[in-house]
Amino acid sequence: MSQDAKKRVTDIGPPHYEKFLPEMVKKNYGKWLYHEILKPGVMVHVAESGDKLFTVRTGNPRLVSIHTIRDMCTLADKYSNGNLRFTSRNNIEFLLTDEANIDPLIADLKAMGFPVGGIGNAISNIVHTQGWVHCHSAATDASGIVKNVMDALCDKFESMSLPGKLRIALACCLNMCGAVHCSDIAILGVHRRPPRINHGILSNICEIPSVVASCPTAAIRPTTVNGKQSVEVNEDQCMFCANCFTVCPAMTLSDPLNDGVSIWVGGKVSNARHEPMFSKLAVPFIPNNPPYWPEVVETVSKLVELWAANAHKYERMGEWIERIGWPRFFELTGIEFQKEHIDDFKHAGLSFKRSAHLRF
Amino acid sequence: MSQDAKKRVTDIGPPHYEKFLPEMVKKNYGKWLYHEILKPGVMVHVAESGDKLFTVRTGNPRLVSIHTIRDMCTLADKYSNGNLRFTSRNNIEFLLTDEANIDPLIADLKAMGFPVGGIGNAISNIVHTQGWVHCHSAATDASGIVKNVMDALCDKFESMSLPGKLRIALACCLNMCGAVHCSDIAILGVHRRPPRINHGILSNICEIPSVVASCPTAAIRPTTVNGKQSVEVNEDQCMFCANCFTVCPAMTLSDPLNDGVSIWVGGKVSNARHEPMFSKLAVPFIPNNPPYWPEVVETVSKLVELWAANAHKYERMGEWIERIGWPRFFELTGIEFQKEHIDDFKHAGLSFKRSAHLRF
Amino acid sequence: MSNTSGKTPKLDKLDKGPWPSFVKEIKRAAEKSPMSKDLLGQLELSYEEKIGHWKHGGIVGVFGYGGGVIGRYSDVPDKFPNVAHFHTMRVNMPSAWFYSTEALRKLCDIWEKHGSGLLNMHGSTGDIIFLGTVTDKLEPIFAELTEAGFDLGGSGSDVRTPSCCVGPARCEWACYDTLNLCYDLTMHYQDELHRPAFPYKFKFKCAGCPNDCVASVARADMSIIGTWKDGIQIDNGAVKEYADKGMNIQKDVCGNCPAKCMEWDGSTMAIDNSLCRRCMHCINVMPKALRPGKERGACIMIGSKAPIVEGALLSSVLVPFMKMEPPYEELKDLVEKMHDIWCEEGKNRERIGEFIQRVGLGNFLEAIEVEPSPYMVEHPRDNPYVFYEEYFEEGDEDEGEEEDE
Amino acid sequence: MSNTSGKTPKLDKLDKGPWPSFVKEIKRAAEKSPMSKDLLGQLELSYEEKIGHWKHGGIVGVFGYGGGVIGRYSDVPDKFPNVAHFHTMRVNMPSAWFYSTEALRKLCDIWEKHGSGLLNMHGSTGDIIFLGTVTDKLEPIFAELTEAGFDLGGSGSDVRTPSCCVGPARCEWACYDTLNLCYDLTMHYQDELHRPAFPYKFKFKCAGCPNDCVASVARADMSIIGTWKDGIQIDNGAVKEYADKGMNIQKDVCGNCPAKCMEWDGSTMAIDNSLCRRCMHCINVMPKALRPGKERGACIMIGSKAPIVEGALLSSVLVPFMKMEPPYEELKDLVEKMHDIWCEEGKNRERIGEFIQRVGLGNFLEAIEVEPSPYMVEHPRDNPYVFYEEYFEEGDEDEGEEEDE
Ligand code: SRM
Ligand code: SRM
Numbered sequence A, B: 001m002s003q004d005a006k007k008r009v010t011d012i013g014p015p016h017y018e019k020f021l022p023e024m025v026k027k028n029y030g031k032w033l034y035h036e037i038l039k040p041g042v043m044v045h046v047a048e049s050g051d052k053l054f055t056v057r058t059g060n061p062r063l064v065s066i067h068t069i070r071d072m073c074t075l076a077d078k079y080s081n082g083n084l085r086f087t088s089r090n091n092i093e094f095l096l097t098d099e100a101n102i103d104p105l106i107a108d109l110k111a112m113g114f115p116v117g118g119i120g121n122a123i124s125n126i127v128h129t130q131g132w133v134h135c136h137s138a139a140t141d142a143s144g145i146v147k148n149v150m151d152a153l154c155d156k157f158e159s160m161s162l163p164g165k166l167r168i169a170l171a172c173c174l175n176m177c178g179a180v181h182c183s184d185i186a187i188l189g190v191h192r193r194p195p196r197i198n199h200g201i202l203s204n205i206c207e208i209p210s211v212v213a214s215c216p217t218a219a220i221r222p223t224t225v226n227g228k229q230s231v232e233v234n235e236d237q238c239m240f241c242a243n244c245f246t247v248c249p250a251m252t253l254s255d256p257l258n259d260g261v262s263i264w265v266g267g268k269v270s271n272a273r274h275e276p277m278f279s280k281l282a283v284p285f286i287p288n289n290p291p292y293w294p295e296v297v298e299t300v301s302k303l304v305e306l307w308a309a310n311a312h313k314y315e316r317m318g319e320w321i322e323r324i325g326w327p328r329f330f331e332l333t334g335i336e337f338q339k340e341h342i343d344d345f346k347h348a349g350l351s352f353k354r355s356a357h358l359r360f
Numbered sequence C, D: 001m002s003n004t005s006g007k008t009p010k011l012d013k014l015d016k017g018p019w020p021s022f023v024k025e026i027k028r029a030a031e032k033s034p035m036s037k038d039l040l041g042q043l044e045l046s047y048e049e050k051i052g053h054w055k056h057g058g059i060v061g062v063f064g065y066g067g068g069v070i071g072r073y074s075d076v077p078d079k080f081p082n083v084a085h086f087h088t089m090r091v092n093m094p095s096a097w098f099y100s101t102e103a104l105r106k107l108c109d110i111w112e113k114h115g116s117g118l119l120n121m122h123g124s125t126g127d128i129i130f131l132g133t134v135t136d137k138l139e140p141i142f143a144e145l146t147e148a149g150f151d152l153g154g155s156g157s158d159v160r161t162p163s164c165c166v167g168p169a170r171c172e173w174a175c176y177d178t179l180n181l182c183y184d185l186t187m188h189y190q191d192e193l194h195r196p197a198f199p200y201k202f203k204f205k206c207a208g209c210p211n212d213c214v215a216s217v218a219r220a221d222m223s224i225i226g227t228w229k230d231g232i233q234i235d236n237g238a239v240k241e242y243a244d245k246g247m248n249i250q251k252d253v254c255g256n257c258p259a260k261c262m263e264w265d266g267s268t269m270a271i272d273n274s275l276c277r278r279c280m281h282c283i284n285v286m287p288k289a290l291r292p293g294k295e296r297g298a299c300i301m302i303g304s305k306a307p308i309v310e311g312a313l314l315s316s317v318l319v320p321f322m323k324m325e326p327p328y329e330e331l332k333d334l335v336e337k338m339h340d341i342w343c344e345e346g347k348n349r350e351r352i353g354e355f356i357q358r359v360g361l362g363n364f365l366e367a368i369e370v371e372p373s374p375y376m377v378e379h380p381r382d383n384p385y386v387f388y389e390e391y392f393e394e395g396d397e398d399e400g401e402e403e404d405e
């Protein structure tokens, strides 16, 4: 045992990245001159040395089996000197030194059912989260919606017909494990029913004071139910943040009748042209409708199409809406503007229209 | 007595404005075509009928004696058919039908010591308040500072050499009876010493619970001093809003050693080009230095000059600063950026620089 | 060290200079008014000591009115007995501050007889401020004022004196009759103006166009700002004239358009009115060539105020476009509903803008029966904390109908 | 109605379509892994019932580490016993997600042996997510991982796995070495990463330029964004080439410049670099002609996070420009001071961005000994509620020296 303990190494951190850099990258590290997009999913980076590195990008469901990873390795061994990388949006990139390998690689990928694209003015992969596959908090499934939406938008991944980049993200609950709060289009799982309380076990498994303190709107009060200490929720004050559930498993928000998603638009992260922006509420609620979630797919597709048809070149979703104004956005999309769209949280007043700049 | 009571009329409201409209105004009411500025302080409005109405605008200290008002009436009788009006910034306007009267009127006004100007790209009158002349809350005098600043800037009232309009306002305390929160340059009287409490009388003249409740930062607590009920203030939590004083005269904020003014910039009200903007803190504190307040005059003059020298045509102070950025503003003005400039009130986080849009 | 000698060396220094001097004015009044003389003395004391010398507040007024007078007492009445009382009266000015010399002289006479002979033309809310009188004189002044056709303005928790820009009286851009609306509202709310019964003050300001020459967006609980719905009227001949006279139309006009919706090809100006923000800039710069459209009315905005104590607010859009014609019933109905809910549920000293933020704009709209509109917001919410108001319960009819809980 | 038959009619529908299918992946893994088979079954149940079937949390981990494993248990273990335990392990990825096929295959082998054979490439924070194993396997997996040169990433209230964009490895715009900094920080904070001791999580993300290809400004407690201080490098010949090839330089480049600081006269491009906001747009559009300047480094921003529970935050500028060279001491000193004060005074579950807003940025700066700078704000305060910290008292030396009270 003491021998075992001695062998046990910790805190070694990840492997040093240099081990995994392609030779051409090592040689031209920090000395790239410019790049050009050659066709959908394919670009070349030219170094000061004149070296050319070709990138082929393919879609990836993110939730993958080791078998598929091994398949990708086989392709990398065949075409890209045993190197590949993943992108910050979970696409896979093959880094080729030989231009002649591009088309055969693409052919192999397509044969395996993997689309090539996502570069330039395209829709890239949807940043998303666990959903019903792994998380206890999920108000919807992540992978399922992503699959349906990407099926519908795949041609826009495989081409470069859009005015600019379009980034979609999905999070399965308000914790927003991803980029939902700053995406061109965001799909957000939401609960709509106040926590149902398991009075029988609450006081055994949760500390009542911390449950009470967890609620940002002070909707939770201590109470006694059937002689047991528990809590009660003032339902009018509940905004479904699920913070109480995070603190106490006896406060369940998940509910098949009332869970679903909301749709958000106009966020961005890059500093290009416009400063980063938060996403804003477009559709307050769409019920969960697996396996196809047709209403979600339809809404997202429509938003993409309207933007594609109306935005100026380079204009991200949020920049486009800022130019035409929200009244026109709601008119064009046919989405009904409702009470839910009006902010009533901490900084609500700053989101009111505080000028007579009106577009009729 | 009952006869007296019968005669007593109430709720008659102000006189109907039509009684006071010049004949030419009545005739062309709502039928003006365009206007032109003829020279500093003089403009003409042309009606559909072809009628021309000439306006001559003169400065006004706002705090005036009936004798001066009567003098103005004499001029109005002489030159403008017995009509005159005041503007929303307390200037006086003579409405002339005869162009030939313009210069004689101006000559008379100047002889009386009244400058003509304030129209077009000029500095207009300073919107201001009571100060030590009448208000119990004042942290500074209003009329005195205004007089000094306008003395220094009078040439910019009497000419049209500026990039755009420049609106200055002054308020003698944080109640801001005026346009201080939305002015190109604002001078604001501030207290800097926490309320000094008259424990001897407090409980006689104030309700302790409402005093405690009046404080937005909860700095006030009930206490007993020398056997009398009173309150105490946690000085670290005081932000000098004087709301406690408004509620309770025994909480004095005025203090000769610590009162003075702060200077604010970049606000506007009109919707022209840029939406309305709040004024932002430029100089956190300048002590009261009557009768000349030289540091205030110097600061304001410098701000005006920098703006005049650097702004594009039509660019208001706030638009100019938005273009060059606040770092450059502080660099150009030589004002030291301090802790006080950083917001720490309710929406503070939204005033942080939340992008990498940097101007070096 | 304190000054009761009649000497005012500090203030004397402000007697000269190019800008007309308030000291000169006080001195002029002081020639006849002992009150103004003592005001000068007390002010000199303030200049010496760097502190004001007025006691806190004091409630005085005319019979039957709750507002219109601000009580003021010296804290050094022994030194300056003539300003022991120094109350102001707020006299409701006529719309857009037009006067005949006759009326002005009448006011001066009243004030010479009963007051300090000093006034503010005008106060920040717009009133004529009669600066300094004693309690006993309030009723006589009021009697003579009403005799002369004038009445008091507001103070305290009431409708405050409404004000308006010069509008159609002398401005080519007025999109509605600001003077008429201002007068109409003032008359309609006489009771509310004179007898404070609200949680706090309520101000109306009427601006004829988005230039907002009465600063309504910053200083009125209800800001009524003229605007138009159709396109800007363009006289291309006149545009050309401006160009010929040397105006750089591309840079000065189009280049400053916040909507970037103007095209100038050197001879014709085209505006995409669906993008135009009605900001007025192009019209301001070329008044002969461009004019607001023909379908005119006003945008109704609510809630602005100074910072005490939750921070300053700007007004925000409530109704993006309303026709503005007498008797202004739509507007008055709206105001009534707003006042009702605010009086019922507003806290003491809570302005309506603060009230709306506390209860939520959505809830407020429901109470006043106005439909939510995207015009009301700069953008929809960016946080996910939606108070969904309904949910299904097990066994609901087909689980297809939502229950209001 | 519930499905334990092995039939998955709903999920089967997502087996096809142009986008690669996660269902196909689960099925592929299920061929060998009973765990993946039960995952499929339980997921089908969720699709039927429209609700997840995982119990709340569960603390499991490897010996000596406080993070890196997320415990997960089925709430229907009777139906799907193979996912009764279904923990994930977060494996720290290499900088910028570069792999050799050898390393990847090694990871697959480990995961085939001990886990479900399913993974996320990658998690939202950047880790390799090993999706689904049982408590007993954690130690063996960890042993084999370290053997292969890998280690766990963060979870819980610790430093989370830092991530970076592809940067100098394959991007011409990298203003510093993102891969190196990311690796360096990860190694430097191994202890903080593996042993949660903070009030809450702390994330680093490193982007090589303001395009921010790792979304650092939105998702990192410390966002390190490359930028430059001097002027943009212009190759006017290349600009001309773009123009000749049909690019509308005026409209597409200058017209979209947020600073309006570019002039193009048809043959030469001039940029007023004192106004340029380093937004990247012009460089993005003309990569052959324009390049970031030569004086390169990074802007250090702090505080972004998702909304729970005070609303989402974007990072804001702390240090507008810092040279970024190993060993990054200036940066590490800064981080240490930040962590010290946050650990001392932060509340439980309070991210550093929330902490700063609670105590005030000014006070926070004092604590970490950084001078206030206008670069830190979009604009100075617009409310008058200044906490002036000092005042004079009577009798102070000449009344000229301020007292700290
Ligand atoms: C590979 C990747 C970095 C990585 O380390 O993995 C990357 C690589 C490049 N980015 Fe990026 N970006 C990558 C994620 C991002 C992100 C982050 C995200 O999407 O979550 C952003 C911020 C998105 C946002 O604002 O919401 C991002 C905003 C940009 C922009 C700014 C676009 C804009 O107009 O707002 C550019 C410039 C451009 O495309 O002209 C850019 C440009 C580029 C260039 C051209 C840089 C270069 O010279 O090599 C690279 C190829 C562009 C392309 O994909 O079209 N990259 N890029 C990421 C690919 C993700 C993917 O698979 O799609
Ligand atoms: C007389 C007055 C209205 C009244 O009922 O009393 C008035 C009258 C005119 N204003 Fe005004 N404005 C008047 C106060 C204002 C205010 C309110 C204030 O200053 O408190 C504003 C908003 C200021 C702000 O944004 O902070 C105001 C913003 C404008 C603007 C927009 C200027 C801008 O670029 O932001 C214009 C357009 C212009 O000047 O080109 C304008 C234009 C005009 C025109 C040209 C309108 C017209 O066609 O007759 C008038 C003469 C302009 C001038 O003075 O240069 N008026 N104008 C006010 C004169 C005040 C004074 O004595 O100086």
Ligand code: SRM
Residues within 6 Å of the ligand: B128, B129, B130, B134, B135, B136, B137, B175, B176, B177, B178, B179, B246, C070, C072, C088, C090, C120, C122, C123, C124, C125, C126, C127, C128, C129, C153, C154, C161, C201, C203, C218, C219, C220, C304, C305, C306, C307, C308, C309, C351
């Ligand atoms: C006389 C006048 C200043 C002037 O010299 O012109 C004035 C004077 C006072 N104002 Fe005011 N306000 C005056 C216009 C304003 C304005 C401007 C406006 O109406 O356009 C504002 C900003 C807009 C607004 O309403 O928010 C204003 C915002 C305040 C406030 C802050 C209210 C708030 O909600 O933030 C207070 C404090 C309070 O109400 O407790 C206040 C309180 C006061 C008091 C009553 C002092 C007090 O603490 O009780 C002042 C009496 C001074 C005196 O001794 O005469 N005064 N006050 C203005 C009224 C004259 C008139 O009727 O024409």
Ligand code: SRM
Residues within 6 Å of the ligand: A128, A129, A130, A134, A135, A136, A137, A175, A176, A177, A178, A179, A246, D070, D072, D088, D090, D120, D122, D123, D124, D125, D126, D127, D128, D129, D153, D154, D161, D201, D203, D218, D219, D220, D304, D305, D306, D307, D308, D309, D351
């Ligand atoms: C696995 C992952 C989602 C994914 O599918 O990729 C994830 C999964 C969870 N996140 Fe997350 N977060 C993940 C990246 C994020 C990100 C994105 C990022 O790091 O760039 C965010 C937004 C950025 C941020 O940090 O704010 C994020 C914001 C949250 C929050 C909200 C934190 C906040 O301060 O607002 C919570 C709630 C909490 O901490 O209590 C949370 C909590 C959780 C928990 C632990 C659920 C919980 O309530 O305790 C989830 C476990 C799911 C599971 O069963 O495996 N997760 N989480 C991501 C980590 C994978 C990885 O290590 O690579």
Ligand code: SF4
Residues within 6 Å of the ligand: A129, A130, A131, A135, A136, A137, A138, A139, A171, A172, A173, A174, A175, A176, A177
């Ligand atoms: S977004 Fe919510 S449900 Fe989805 S993985 Fe994160 S914590 Fe879990």
Ligand code: SF4
Residues within 6 Å of the ligand: A194, A195, A214, A215, A216, A217, A218, A219, A220, A233, A237, A238, A239, A240, A241, A242, A243, A244, A245, A253
């Ligand atoms: S979900 Fe959020 S708002 Fe609702 S009770 Fe729980 S903690 Fe409170």
Ligand code: SF4
Residues within 6 Å of the ligand: B129, B130, B131, B135, B136, B137, B138, B139, B171, B172, B173, B174, B175, B176, B177
């Ligand atoms: S700003 Fe303050 S001190 Fe000045 S008049 Fe108004 S309430 Fe009085």
Ligand code: SF4
Residues within 6 Å of the ligand: B194, B195, B214, B215, B216, B217, B218, B219, B220, B233, B237, B238, B239, B240, B241, B242, B243, B244, B245
């Ligand atoms: S001045 Fe304002 S912050 Fe200070 S004690 Fe009084 S009410 Fe509180």
Ligand code: SF4
Residues within 6 Å of the ligand: C165, C166, C167, C168, C171, C172, C173, C174, C175, C207, C208, C209, C210, C211, C212, C213, C214
């Ligand atoms: S607000 Fe408009 S209508 Fe009224 S005076 Fe000013 S410019 Fe004319």
Ligand code: SF4
Residues within 6 Å of the ligand: B273, C256, C257, C258, C259, C260, C261, C262, C271, C275, C276, C277, C278, C279, C280, C281, C282, C283
């Ligand atoms: S009114 Fe303003 S937004 Fe409309 S066209 Fe003119 S300048 Fe542009």
Ligand code: SF4
Residues within 6 Å of the ligand: D165, D166, D167, D168, D171, D172, D173, D174, D175, D207, D208, D209, D210, D211, D212, D213, D214
């Ligand atoms: S952030 Fe900048 S340096 Fe990094 S990959 Fe994106 S464009 Fe290149």
Ligand code: SF4
Residues within 6 Å of the ligand: A273, D256, D257, D258, D259, D260, D261, D262, D271, D275, D276, D277, D278, D279, D280, D281, D282, D283
């Ligand atoms: S980087 Fe951005 S701000 Fe700077 S010149 Fe280019 S487009 Fe303009």
